[in-house]
Amino acid sequence: MAEFSLDKICVAVCAALLMGSAPAFAADLGDGFVDPEPVAIAPAPTPSESSGEGISFDATLYYGALAVSSNYDSSYDFSNGNVSGGGMRAAFPLGDRFFVQLDYNFENVVDGDSDSASSGDYAYLNSNFAGHLGMDTDYGRYGVMYSVGKNEDFYFAPTTTIAVEGMRTYGNTTVLGQLGFSFANDGVEELRGGYGHIGVLTAVSDRLSLGGNIGIGRYDYEAQTSDPDGPNIVTIGLEAFYHLNDTVSFYASYQGSTVEEPAESEDWGSSTLFAGIRMNFGGSPTFADYNPLTGVAHARFTDWD
Numbered sequence: 001m002a003e004f005s006l007d008k009i010c011v012a013v014c015a016a017l018l019m020g021s022a023p024a025f026a027a028d029l030g031d032g033f034v035d036p037e038p039v040a041i042a043p044a045p046t047p048s049e050s051s052g053e054g055i056s057f058d059a060t061l062y063y064g065a066l067a068v069s070s071n072y073d074s075s076y077d078f079s080n081g082n083v084s085g086g087g088m089r090a091a092f093p094l095g096d097r098f099f100v101q102l103d104y105n106f107e108n109v110v111d112g113d114s115d116s117a118s119s120g121d122y123a124y125l126n127s128n129f130a131g132h133l134g135m136d137t138d139y140g141r142y143g144v145m146y147s148v149g150k151n152e153d154f155y156f157a158p159t160t161t162i163a164v165e166g167m168r169t170y171g172n173t174t175v176l177g178q179l180g181f182s183f184a185n186d187g188v189e190e191l192r193g194g195y196g197h198i199g200v201l202t203a204v205s206d207r208l209s210l211g212g213n214i215g216i217g218r219y220d221y222e223a224q225t226s227d228p229d230g231p232n233i234v235t236i237g238l239e240a241f242y243h244l245n246d247t248v249s250f251y252a253s254y255q256g257s258t259v260e261e262p263a264e265s266e267d268w269g270s271s272t273l274f275a276g277i278r279m280n281f282g283g284s285p286t287f288a289d290y291n292p293l294t295g296v297a298h299a300r301f302t303d304w305d
Helices: 002-018 023-028
Strands: 056-072 075-094 098-111 124-137 140-151 159-170 173-185 190-203 208-221 232-243 248-261 266-281
Touching (some): 075 266, 124 159
Antiparallel strands (some): 056 075, 075 098, 098 124, 124 140, 140 159, 159 173, 173 190, 190 208, 208 232
């Protein structure tokens, strides 16, 4: 019952965000952004002031520790390791209101007995390419996304995702949401399913921003329409950002996930603590791919047996 309620609430909130807000809020928005800009939402930065101002670009690098607990047929196991990765995003204006954004993200996950993604039972490399077409409106920024991602620990690869997304700023607080659908085919089975993700970030001072995020994904093997047997995923995160100047920011984050996979009679959870640096030039692009299978760092499916 709790899982159904959380799923319903997350999807409802994301849908309400993407539909926009009442015109009564327009008078409070001004340019729609604050100065200084909040820099990230789980963990993607919030937007620059306008897509029409010119090309914007950012780059991120991070490193952290990962712990995973699993339960397979009442047999419990614990693993630990480290993660490192990063990404780049660039946004290009198309006139005064429209823009195109291109993303690339990568992540190397290594268990305690391995030293690279090419060795060890649990070492793997994730990568993700995404493209967004967005539009600025009086009520926020909205867009559509297409992405292709690869998770070497997940045998359905590559995975394709399409999504709608939106962002709006209320005073010092920015809210970003995404609703998407992912599908893959490994030649034997199909995987299909949807997800919702929402992030909130508040600039509490000129130097400090605090944020949180929550996401839900429900997937089904063999494209069945009832009683999904694929991974059902819940992610939650907290993060803090320190803005050294207009270009450089440092951040620390916790990201946790719980996964239930009825087809394998297995469930597990993961916890990640990581720190990173972000550099932006000409403002920060708006969106990111938040799908929990192959999306941005730590909002993704992790399966360590």
